[in-house]
Amino acid sequence: MVKKKTNNDKGKEVKENEGKLDIDSESSPHERENEQKKTEDDSLRATESEETNTHNANPNETVRADKFSREESRPIEDSPHTDKNTAQESCQPSSAEDNVINTDIASLNEKTSTNDEQEKGLPLKISEGPFTISTLLDNVPSDLIYTCCEAYENHIFLGTTTGDLLHYFELERGNYMLVSQTKFDAESNSKIDKILLLPKVEGALILCDNELVLFILPEFAPRPNTTRLKGISDVVICNFSRSSKAYRIYAFHAEGVRLLKISADSLLLTKAFNFKLIDKACAHEETLMVSKLNSYELINLKSSQVIPLFRISETDEDLEPIITSFNEQSEFLVCSGGGSYDSGAMALVVNHHGDIIKGTIVLKNYPRNVIVEFPYIIAESAFQSVDIYSALPSEKSQLLQSITTSGSDLKISKSDNVFTITNNSEQFKEKIFNKLRLEPLTHSDNKFRIERERAFVEESYEEKTSLIVYNNLGIHLLVPTPMILRFTSCEESEIDNIEDQLKKLAKKDLTKFEHIEAKYLMSLLLFLMTLHYDHIEDEVMKKWCDFSDKVDIRVLFYMFGWKVYSEIWCFHGLINIVERLKSLKLTNKCENILKMLLMMKNELKKKNKTGLLTNDFDDIMKTIDITLFKLRLEKKETITVDMFERESYDEIIREINLRDDKFPRIELLIEIYKEKGEYLKALNLLREAGDYISLVSFIEENLKKLPEDYIKERIADDLLLTLKQGDENTEECAIKKVLKILDMACINKNDFLNKIPAEETSLKVSFIEQLGVQNSNDSKFLFNYYLAKLREIINQSNIWSILGDFIKEYKDDFAYDKTDITNFIHIKLKHSLQCENFSKYYEKCENLKSENEKDDEFINFTFDEISKIDKEHILSLLFFPNELTSWVSSEELLKTYLSFNDFRSVEKYIGKQNLVAVMKQYLDISSLNYSVELVTNLLQRNFELLDDTDIQLKILETIPSVFPVQTISELLLKVLIKYQEKKEESNLRKCLLKNQISISDELSRNFDSQG
Template sequence: MNDDNNGNSILSTFEIPDGPYAVSPLIENVPKEYEYSCIEYYEQHIYLATTSGILLHYYELDPGNFTLISEVNFNEDRSMKIDSITLLPKVDRALVLSEGRIKMFLLPEFAPASNVPSIMNIRALSVLRYVETSKCYSCYLYTPNLVKQVSITSKEIKVERKFNIKGIKTASPSRDIKNIIAAVKNSYAVINLEKESTTPLFQVSEAADVELSPIVTKFGKNDFIVTCGISNDESCMGLILNGDGEITHGTVVIESYPSAIVVDSPYVLTELSGPKSIQIHLIKENEDPRVVQYIKNELPFHISKLGNPFITRQFNKDLIEKLRFAPLIAKDLQFRDEQERAYVARNMNLECGMVVFGKSGIYSICRKPFILTISSYGEETISVLENFINEDSKNNYERLEKEYAQLLYVLLLTLHTESLDRKLVKIWLRYADVVDIRILMFLLGYEVYGDLWIQNGLVDLTKKLHSLKLVHKCTDIHKLITSLKLQLKKNYKDGLKDSVNVFLSLDLILLKSNIKDGNVCVDDYEPTSYQEIAKELSKYEKEYSETLISIYERTNDIPSLLDLLRMVDIERLMHYLDSNFAELPNTYSQEIAADDIRLALTECDESIVVKVLQLMKKLNMDEKKLISSLEDSKTKVILLERLGADSPQDLTFLYEYYKAKFTTLSAKLIETLGMPLTEYVTNMTYSKPSFKEYLQIKLGDKTDYKACLDFGKKLLKVEHDINPKEGSILDDIDATYILRVMIMDFDALLENLGCEKMLDIYLSWNDFITVERLLQLDKQMFLRVYDHYLSFNCPKIVIQFLTRNIYRMNDSEQVVTVLEKIPSDIHISVLYDVLFPLFRKKNELSHNLRIKKGVFRNSNKCMNDIQSRLEQ
């Protein structure tokens, strides 16, 4: 109802030290000619009464702007003090009590109700309840001689019962309305109306010659506060009683006898008539009441508790600044900032049920909102916050205030705890539905994902805590964050605000820890975190390529997957493209495929080439176009080798490529063969491997040797395809015939060179094994080889040669020649095992020859005999 004001920004006539209550103006200008006695509020209407019987009616035309719209005299005949205004809002009526007379007024216009007679001789009244069935209020009216129970509607005041209790000055009914706490003459008493019995309690005035005005005020639901004293100027006691008259709390010591008491539990506000001030006590269980604040004014004023509270905007400015959300980690967006302010403002429905009033004006006196009373972040504040948090929230504003207190509570716990452990995390989790758990991660110094907005009043504190490096309070942060995440998933995942970024923030903390340990498993993280996890892991692409591949497959991030496979595993790239051809995105064009194929072919792996060809087939790629687009000769050759080169242009390209490679490699190889060749030729061990095998043993592990063989064979094939009748390039570059021996098999070499030429070559290399192989083809070369070995003057070679090959001789003349040429330094006994079969064979041949001659002579004689007989 009142405008936004700081609690101390009012007329200087008020002295308001720091405390739980603040005063703010509602109407500063009231007629100065009146003394004011009571006040009430009803739906933007203020009804102000005077000691002279004038009733002023103010209406709030605009927020915070009250205008006097009527001024009514209670009694036109004479001035009469207005003692009280009692609102009956459900029947749109008010009861005005003035010097024992009750008159009914209309609400909200506050005009006398016609045709409803006044009731006389009334000292006080108590509203009991509204009866829904009969649409009336039930009330007690206290007269000097009895108590009347009446029912009040908008049209009449009807007496229902009478109780024969006399002398009541003021009273307040108990909760069950059977008993009342009343001031009877100079004593307080408990009165049972049903039984019409009175139980005296205490004296109002302890001095017989001093009369004090009794006060009976409700304290909570079941208790009452009454005052006892000696005089108006001396201190007095406020006693808190239950409905049976028993004292339930400590004694409230009041500076002087009050004019009025207002209870705003747990506070008691007493209006002191002498010093023009309000004394405020705090009442707590098991503690003595204590004064917490004084409010003073230069001019007399009164305090009143209203029947209907009003909405105050007294603290709105400060509250909106504290409660509105502001960015902790986010861009400060002006639009959202305005939205946050508007949201809090819409929920600012703080009620105020008390006013102070007098010639200085009408002022609200409101208890400061809880969050505005917090002045310390010390450890003692934690218990205060805990008590507040445990109270129930009645409206949206109280919910906002509680959420603020909950965040402050966990912040202070985190600040003051010695160890940041599961116990503290459990408390954070208790409020996870309203306190963003990412705030804890921010305090620990970790990166937080998403926009993180918190109450503006706690931004500075949170940032200061962040600077304290609170992570050092935790002994095992990885274990703590893991436990935190598990509990969030178990209890809060569905209702967690911005859960994606919450779990992403947790996952990235765990990921970085796992990277340090070298143990990253995709299943440890939320699928919604995969994209950011992939970004982080891409810094370690080689180490965690398999993990990245798994993430890309799960998220169907095909472009990223293909990029990674291009870098780490071409074969898998081809396999993936081949196996998932149907799922490839539309953006995967033939141009991209051609690039991938060109990249894959650089690997020169047979399995990759197979997959490349399969992919080309599925893509219906133009093979010739692809080949012609290839700039890398090696890649082009690989593809031509697989697809086949049928055009002269392609064959010529292959020929030139193979020729260049073979020429370079063979020249390099020949340079390295000097020593091995000499070693082989001078080695006179007859059982040594063939020259070709020797080269394989010596050079087989060398990449150049293998490549030279491969290119040489391919060169010869293409050479033959181009022109099979022309000579070979080997004729020009292989004068030693070593290259031919390396790359050509025996039969091809034989066809190309002939047996005679081959024998010359292998004899020059002392390749004993291959020479023997040639002897199998032409036994007539035996003596030539024999003569060559005799030239070595090495009996061992001759003996081994004869031992291994003498059986090849069938010609007796050759045998004789061999025997004749055996060197004299070779003892015949050494060759016994070799020569004996020859001699035996020779004898067998001679013997067979003699038999054949004898058979022939006998046969010839028989034929001659037969011829002679025939002639006779």
């Protein structure tokens, strides 16, 4: 009875180091772990189930390729280096510490970092390397140990250690059903040694316990009425005859080699060879590599020549011989080891003459099986792992990658069936398409071609494999990483890796997609060489020329920042490094750019025009010529017409006429005009170009050579035009030069000043500033200009509001000893960015006033003009802090200072007549504390005014009852004492006067009595 089992969970693809390749995952690590654990639980339940179930892989994971040949199915990728992480594919230099695995095999045990996506609980763990894992079928019966796996069209066949044969059928894409599980021999549990498919005759040979049986496909059942061959140790295909439509098969018996002929309806023994005791073999037509009694031999069946080789094991340990084809024409790979499976081993490549070629490949353990997928060797270890080594003869032996499992031993197989990998998400494919589609570096509005280039990549894209890894936890595809995702580093070491890869590709017939990848690698190689080489004008530029039929050399000019002609395109995945290189100053890597360009020009001219990537040879030559032209202009080198290609002449002329940057073009043409003596044409050129700085410099340098008529009639106009067209940054320098030229040409400066139009006020002001004030009219003109600027700034910058804020801040400060209002505003203006322009013109006005301080007329003029725009005497206080009494009364000034709470300035205008009034105003301040302090300071600082009894009484009467008398007790005491002293003095004077009068009267009477 056939048991059918179903796994409804979709298979997971285990992508090697996707994180490093920026392959985004839509789920978080925790979500993936939960999904993986769920898959394992479902798998276990499905295995134990007795119901009829269906095995599922991801429906988008794998599809069968329609009968691709073995050569077509082989991947091209053969770099021994691991993938590198790049940020946003911008080729930011990434760490190279994991790029090359150490050749010391022992160090691998310390380097077993697993794929970022491989979470705990998944059946396989894979380290960084050139392959990824894609699940084909993830729920085979886990109680069995599998020995063989083959695929035919929509069918998968498995053999086990207990003689079970399992047959799966793909119901729909990626969805497999177990259609049969039978015993090879119902009475035996012997393991299935080999399943050898014969797809062209719809058959398969099954080898079990030295018995060979022919099965029919796709039923996977013994062919009726067919002889069973016994005593067979191994069976291999010799070839397939198209004429007879039959396979020629070598079957190895202890008594000799049997040549079988198997067609769709017969199995015939056609010939026997007397080579006995062969355990295992691999055939290249009549040339066999065989194992026999712990040794390898080469046998030529046609000539009967036998070439003994070397031992399988250094001891007599029973190690399984390893023989496979290194290539299909003339080379075998065999393994030789020590005394056990855990000891080291060597993989040796042997040609048909018995010579060991391509060096020795060191394996960390003696393998159970080996598959060559050049440039890799995939070894099935005896310790639950599959190890992947580099097979490149130019490199040291390297263990690149390991795959481990928690289940039974991992097995490997190379199927006749070629699987197309479609499990990659749209995001993954989008990553590849985006990398490989061409994108314009210039003229980026060509949307039609952009879409066409993308479509071309999509149509060319394919990812295939025939490599299978399997055990009791599932069947998986071993998928080579696409080349472009393996070369993602911008490290200098990547240059050698890419060069090696390109050498290998040059020896192969490439598919359309591989041609695209090769061009991508060529471009990346050129960019990395340009980035890392200190000097690029020799080797790097030669390489650019060599690849000019594949890579548009104008990209190089784009990266240098030079002008290019026609459209240039680059792979989208390399745009970032191109832009990065463009941001660098690549000219620093060139000792002689002109020499480099001339070398490139000569090299490219040797190439056929139609061999260039864009077929735009004229545009490429034009690009080089114009670059040479510009560089020579920049270097001020002599330029002659014979330096350029004829097709570049028009562009050279156009470039001269349309050139935006001033000096190279003007200097070149002016030098030409000077050599011809056409100085006026040079002046016209400068005038037309608007290069007035050079115009005035040219006049200064060549004044003596200019025609007299020009000096008399036009030079003033040109100088004036120069000043009118100048800007603030160059105006000062231009005016100085103009003044110098006026002196040299003996032209009156005041006459020149009068030629400046009235509307050119700013220019006239600048000229007077440089020339110096000649009279009072100049002073008034400048002052009016500055004051007009002040008025404009006041209105535009809300200066009154800002000054109001300053004054409010000042008024809110009731400290009696604070600085005066004028100085306070000066300080605030100095530190206010908003008032920067105001301060600038204020200082100009102030300087002009200071220069004319003895000119009373000018000073009165300035006050009158300032008063017209003043408010509350604020500007007047700024300009005339000490002279205002000439125009403003003391009472008005006292009122102004009181309004500002400028207590110190108020003192200047206090007398007996207004002391009490000021005191009353201080007492009106809302804060009693401030009032007390102000009144106290006022009376103390003006105590000399308190010598009048009347004013003393008025002050005492003015002090309110709530006033804390103790705060001014000392002052009051002084006042009272002074009052008492004055009173006593008055009484004493009265007494003295009275006594004097009394004495006088007495004396008078005495005189009268005596007389």
